[in-house]
Amino acid sequence: MLKQLKKNPIPLIAGAGLCAFLAGAMVSAPEIGKSLGQWLKHGNNSPEQISETSKAKSAVYPLVSQSLPERAAKLAEIAQNPRSADRERARYLLASDYIERTQAKKALVLLEGLEKDYPLLAPYILLKQAQAQDLLGEDGKASDLRQKVLKQYPKTAAAVKAIYLIAQPKQQNLAIAQFPSHPLTWEIIRKRLQENPNQPQLQLILAKYAANQPGTVGVLDDLAKGFTLKPEDWEIIATAYWTNNVFDKAADAYAKAPKTPLNLYRTGRGLQVSGKNREKAIATYKQLVQQFPEAQESGTALLRLAEMAKTRQDALPYLNQAIAKFPDAASKALVEKAKIFQGLKDNKSAQQAWQLLISKYSNSDEAAEYRWKIAQEKATAKDYAGAWQWAEPITTNNPTSILAPRAGFWVGKWATLLGKQQEAKTAYEYVISQFPYSYYAWRSAAILGLNVGNFNTVRQLKPEVVPPQRPVPTAGSETFKELYLLGQDRDAWLQWETEFQNKDKPTVAEQFTEGLMQLARGENKLGIDTISKLEDRETPEEQAEYQALSKQSIYWQARYPFPYLQEIEKWSTQRQLNPLLVTALIRQESRFEPKVKSIANATGLMQVLPSTAKWIAPQIKVDSKTINLEDPNDNIMLGTWYLDHTHQQYNNNSLLAIASYNAGPGNVSKWLQTIPTQDPDEFVEKIPFDETKNYVRQVLGNYWNYLRLYNPEISALVGQYSATHPKLPTQ
Template structure:
């Protein structure tokens, strides 16, 4: 064996990797190191499919998981060793122990190349913490030269800018989507708000962020002449997504003339009561974009604002030219003809709906009207027939579960127990997430709790052991999500999707999940829930695939504040799943949210009620925005409403929404003999919907977080 120039000759080298000893003869250090690095990479790639011991530890506190991570860092498989070292370094930095962090990070960027950038940034932070700013700045500078990931480079530029503010000019110009850029801009606007170009970046990149409404107003009122059509579109989108429709409509009037923008211009004016202007804009939409899909919806909107004859003209055009809008247009046409005392023509429109658009939501809604009419008249055979048609023709409709359940109820009342049980099982298995799946389970005699027994149950709550793999995003982002590095996940996501004008189904879901990790539960849940309104066949199919995964449902029904919820529910002798179900409905877990009426916090407590309850429990110092205080007060009040109604949870929940006085009147007016019929008779639509939503939530939390019910569902569905 011959040594090469300026190289050291090595002898027999042996490495043990994953229990396999590889022996070879190497000629030089330059040959050994690349081989070893490449071999480590192959080992890590192999480890990707192995179950991780690290991921299930993410839900634990740093102190609780410390020992286990240290053990894994020594003895786990290669990839898990890397993950453990990374988290140990993170914990050390949080504890202001830079030497421990540097020890854990030593050589890790080579072993764990997927997170190379984050590892080097942590090393720089450790050096800075030790006062070695020169080493830290060198790392940041090298990252700007060697990394291509904009999230990493932007982070490095931000830190360099803390020592030389000129670097922040680069950050703002080159990385407008980076969250660090937004931090810098906000600080600069605090010092000098007269900077419209900076405002534009925030409004374009962070339309939903707190305080953006004020900045939008400021741009519109003070810098109108400096706004481009694209600026107006960004402003309009922000107003639209925060439900300021009058402002949105006016802003869309200055945006680029696309079908979507013109429609929203008209719709914003219509919702705001500016009918005359709205008509003009809808006509502009019709004339400028006669073939655009959204023009069909514009025709239906226009029909609701004009004379009957004109309305029929526009509806007929929608029916003839826009199949997507035809079902709703036919229903509207039938109502107009009925009002014009043309029942035969009205029925022809309905018959056309059932014949040509039998599987539409409009057809389902019409069928349900027939169901209710026959049921009120006591003609149960006809009601059952129409209800069962919904389950057959409109099984994807939101009315299908309700129709199936009530068909079962009426069959039960007629004494046909076998057919009723079959109907309940069908509803339970085909619509397992619905309120009516729970009601069906109750009528099947399954141990899922009923209105009278839920309060006293204490179901075992088991959260998922580890975060599942996200369906979208880079490999780096997915790895960081499973490691619980949520701030980094958000930074990566912002930069990875910066130039996208629309998100795929998987991307929209992923963004919703990431918002949950940021504590933005209202936006996250709403974004995931709104996937159901995607109407393209391919999107619908992909949404259905997502719904098959537990991650989808756990994201729709998250379990934040679990320690406080479990603790105070136990002290009040309340079912914790009922407590969290009410919180989800009241606030979507937004601790600072306030209602129009002034109710505040997680359990939406009115200040006067909070003061009254605080006096009852001797709580002198509290805040309705503090989750612990709010849950303490809210669970006391929920216990109180239960005590008013002999622990009937349906009446207690209705009372929480409508007040004890109203519920007392309903109890006197309606019989409690049949709870399902009582719920249907609640005269306040808001309270009726509230009761169904809270107990629908309860059912989903029960089936998602209680292993016993999960097994029961599998067994029942299998039958």
Template sequence: MKRKRTANALWLSIGTGLTVLLLGAAATRLWPQASSNSAQNPTGEETLAIPETPQSAVFSLATQPPQQRAAQLQLLAQGKRSDDQKRARFLLASDLIQQGQAAAAVPFLEKLDKDYSTLAAYALKRRAQAHAATGETEQETEAWKELANRFAKKPASVEALYELGKADPSYWQTAIARFPAHPRSLEIAQTLLKQDPKQPELLLQIARYGHYLPEVGAYLDRLTKDYADTLEPEDWEAIAFLNWEKQRYGEAGKAYAKAPRTPLNAYREGRGAQLAGRRDTAVTAYNKVVAEFPDSPEAPTSLLRMAQLGRDRAAKLTYLDQVISQYPDRAGDALLEKYKLVKPDAAQATLTAQVAQMLLESHSKTDAAAELRWMLAEEKAAQGDIQGAWTLARQVAQENPDSPLAAEAAFWVGKWAQRLGQAQEASQAYEYVLSRYPESYYAWRSATMLGWDVGDFTTVRQKLPPIALPAMHPMPLAGSDTLKELYQLGQYQDAWALWQTEFTNRQSPTVEEQFTDGLIRLGVGDNLEGIFQISSLVRRTEPTEQAQVQALRQQGDYWRSLFPLQFAEPIQQWSQTMRLNPLLVTALIRQESRFERKIVSSAGAKGLMQLMPGTASWVASKLNQPQYDLENPDDNIKLGTWYLNYTHETYSDNSLFAVASYNAGPGAIAQWIERFGYSDPDLFVEQIPYPETKGYVEAVFSNYWNYLRLYNPDVSAKLAQLSASHRAIAESLP
């Protein structure tokens, strides 16, 4: 319910007919029925089978710290021969090597490469590592050679080729030739480039497979600068894609111009130029998309982009009208933009009304129609017409239940119903939000309005909710049996290295591949990209893929992967010391850094809790701690929780103000309180004048709620019960 400038006599200018359309539309149900738990494609067939993790005592132990699981692994490893006995031997040996007890690991590895077919190559790798750690050079070399020869067609052999290549460089060339995408092969390529930079084939290898290398941009620049004349269109496409992934959009756009001519490549040429501030180049590229690929989805998107870039209103309207007339699937988006363009001009009141009517009548189910309805609802509320705002918000929930605005609209149906004295309608609205949009910020606000014990803005700090962790790791949906076994055993680095060779479809991955890639990245601490890969699955537009994503979103593993409990020990320790709810701290860290301990913002904020150096220095002085490292999780969380405690104390433990202050600074919050008052916390959030801070507050508390609903047994059970009862209620409504 953001406050916006309202148009004078809006409804008079729109006319009676549209007023009836907006305010008098009858609905067959008070609330639309919530989605079922089973996603299907248009033919009614299941589109994505979520595999169950095999029952295994060792898989359960793999989620525990090495010291805690050691005794049980010992018992299993010494027991009768079985799948779990092999797994226990492998995991125990891996733990012992990592703990510096390699000699104790060797007996568990004896003949394991013969017994454990799924991880045979990795059993040999562990044996070589154990011998290396104990200084048994001959046995180490023998094990590496056996791995290289017996498993020459397996990616794990690259580890042996890498080690053997330190003495005989021919092994390195073999590694690059057989498995160019393996991380060790890329490490070899980087080493060879340092010895001789003029090797374009190695630069191309990095361009195709080095997406995770922090310095990959420098390699791409060297390749395009020194060897542009030798590159083929497919090479440019690889270079463009990697630049795009690294958000080097200007360079990506230039490379896409030389890539194979496809609608997507042509569009990204223009989009890259637009994001780099090259307007004329972007417009030229977008025009080519429309001319060359008029039937592609990228054509109307290009027209909408050109409307954004138009130099005057007439030019913008020309592009928008072309979308409206030629691309009915995107007409709603164009009509909404047209509405926003002409509405400020009082002389265009008739046109404004016509555009609104066309959008709401002909494209009523689109997200654009939802946005218009919500804009009008906000204006009604600002004018004091709560009944009108309530009716429009309810239409968003009824007509556009999948819109990004639907959860917010449904919540405000409840708030405005309370204002109108409709208590039963308010409760139904809040229950609907919890049932239909359980992951949303507005689900948490609905839970608080219903009196659930989940913490409100004024009480959430003191909450200490109990947490229950899942017994096993989630199951990757793609990849080999070897990959899945490694992942279930918590051997994340090996799984990640293997996945780099198996994931050959990076530019257009399947749903299963993208979810798996996210899991694998999370396993090795690439949290920013891992969370992004999983969260961006909802952007899929193809119907079958949308159904697959919907099926995946019904799984707890999907949500727990989006909301991982990283750095749990230092968070728990310092939250307790600073008297803070550890889930609130976790939620803030997820928003600030996605758990990337070395991340640095454009403003210079550092580490997990994104502390500015000046703030960190001030906090350290208060803690009498002259030495600290903001990349060290313990130091960063200690200083960050002290500061979060300080913002809480500044505002009498009001977590809304404390969290907003953490983002915008205490001075801004004080001004907003004086300006807006605090009679209604939800209204206060909507009135926050900094869009970044408003979004930040909602994101942090949305994170908190998701951690609570995913890991707190009481809240999880209550939500499940509500969802089951709400479906029955919805079906019984007239």
């Protein structure tokens, strides 16, 4: 969150250490590595380049990202070329653009007969023709065209759009019966419920298919109060409440649903999280363990019972049961068991639990965390060889852990301190190769001397950026994919929602496609979260699917999208800031949501406080009364000014400027006086606010991801490292 700077200058410590730090010198880093140019000469085999299967070949698709005036002439040229394979696409997109600009006659010329030449989108072409006739006041012709859609394409999602616009009750009944997951069907249902709320079957359709839509919780409340429902109905209601994080009501509904392991677990968990009925939560967990002793949920229930036990000794039997019977829960149970013994001063038993954790469950995140804790303790005691020895297995045993790239990077740092320069170089190369998405890959690249920016040079860089082309979605029909690739986001969404019916248990391909669709609709936070959560898939099959997807740039580009590029480029240029650094900070602050507000009322993309906006306005000769913090242009104008200002305060050191943006200049001033500054990486590790420490790493990690994904040179360079497959040196 953006903090207002005080007017008095920040006191800085004099001395070589701090001066070197502010200048960005890597005092403890070896001068090793090849230049960017040297690396680019070594071939171009890059696993992270967009594969042919995900990159659609078309002269029209790349034009989707351009504005209507920019692409008009190019589309017209393709549309008039009878030998172009993209002629029909160009006609459709250009006609859609004309309709957007209310130029209906021009649109109809392009659309005439197109349904025969472009059968994939035939019903949508007829709907476009109807839309154009509406603009011309030809209501009868428009109605005839929509009836034609119903007659010729009754089983397509486009038919629901025709039904909705025709608005005849008999046909609406058909939409409700055949297309319950279509968003326009939901609109039909909502209108009917306004006229007569006493229709539980219609409410259940919204609960099942529109759980994440605004207003659905109110529908659930009405259902739960007023009707006699079957257990299966209660499961639908409970799942919808759970989707909306209304855990107390979800617990009540799950208690009336069929007694499955998942439903029992969620009953107990809902009661526990809401604090509604502790004893009932405990009883429900015990019922789950008793009735379904082999279910995975029972292992988690045992952990919850240990969590809720009155004394530490009471927790031990539950933990022992989890360790004995549930391998997936055992590592968490062992950690809790070790902590209990430590609290009881039984160090021998605690050590036995830790030893079992790292020997039998070495692949668990908990084992990685324990190893990292010991490695840090040894490094603090200057036992760098011991730290190296404890950290190194994390990178191979726990490659998906958030600690793996961190451990690999610090092996390089410790190797340097031990005078082992070649091993350090290999460690940094290993991090770039195996964990190219991480903050520590950027730190490794910087230490290797590559042209990726350092703490003191990032702001000045002006990297070339190639915006992405939309990828072919990994799920959905060919019609949906075509609409999406043509940027017809409203129709693509209606088509996709109709097809995507198993929202509770989506496949990896479906979840990724759902995220792409959310991004296309401007739901940036939701889209990024949906795509990011793919890494949490648990079954071996799903993990394998995720790993295959994560090898492609399309996955990472969806996690690091580029909304508001025009405003970011404009104000970054004016403030002489690296546009990718600004983009990185916006992603961290708001996930590109222009209207989001914090508890402190910080607003929008760069989370600017109203008081800060009022303070900045006269300094940039703007009337504060004219500023709208929810307007992306105004928000980025102010946020970039402040980011420039913090950089000026710290001699253009981005580490300190970003830390100040989050924690305020007073805290940064204090840290500069209390934390050693000889090594910037050590400084980051010792920032006492976990939020700020993570914030610095996340913003600069975001910057690195935008650089490696959208800058051709660095993208190729990272691919070179990935192709070499170095191994982390062992101690």
